[in-house]
Amino acid sequence: MPDSILSDQKSLRRAFGTFATGVTVVTTGDPVPHAMTANSFASVSLDPALVLVCVDRCAVMHRCLSMAGRFGVNVLASHQEAEARHFADRSRSLGAAQFEHVDWLxxxxxxxxxxxxxxARFECELTAAHDGGDHTIFLGKVLWLDQRPDREPLVVFRSGFRQITPERVEVTA
Structure with missing residues (x-):
């Protein structure tokens, strides 16, 4: 494949955007609380329980996660688009102030x-960091989790937030 096709970042971004993904907010607590909306999150292994998150090397979260060595991942539910937008806004307050209008523990x-x-929510210990071009792939061991299976996910597709509406099928005998 010619390199010129891949050098057009807008086309590449649009092509990547055709893969629907969940939306997460990645968080760190120490030394200063910080959060970032991310859709580059994946499960890696069940034994041991490992997840990954990819963070741009220029993002504030990159430094925070590297320093903290521990992080949280919040998989957003369909009603949490406001939180996704808030933590994606680069002009928001930093530190603890960014959490003033968000319900959290x-x-x-x-x-x-x-x-x-x-x-779903995960608490993770950073176990490795790998080069991923302009991002770093942070690998974390899951220390704790909880989940709300009664809720639907928030997803992103073609650079827009979407909600999944489950089709209800009734089975009759």
């Missing part, structure tokens, strides 16, 4: 903010 193992109402 500090994780008991990591101190990382865990958002109320999330579909």
């Amino acid at each position: 500090p994780g008991s193992l990591t101190g990382a903010p865990l958002l109320s109402g999330a579909l």
Whole structure:
């Protein structure tokens, strides 16, 4: 494939955007609380329980996560688009002030903010960081989790937030 096709970042971004993904807010607690909306999150392994999150090397979260060594991942539910937008806004306040209008609790193992109402929440210990071009791939061991299976996810597709509406099928005997 010619390099010129891949050098057009707008086309590349649009092509990547055709893959629907969940929306998360990644958080750190120490030394200063910080959060970032991310859709580059994935499960890696069940044994041991590992997840990954990819963070741009220029993002404030990159430095925070590297320093903290522990982090939280909040998988957003369909009603949490406002939180996703808030933590994606680069002009928001930093530190604890960014959490003033968000319902959250500090994780008991990591101190990382865990958002109320999330579909799932994980507390993780950073186990490795790998080069991923302009991003770093942070690998974390899951220390704790909880989930709300009664909720639907918030997803992003073609650079827009979407909600999944489950089709209800009734089975009759």
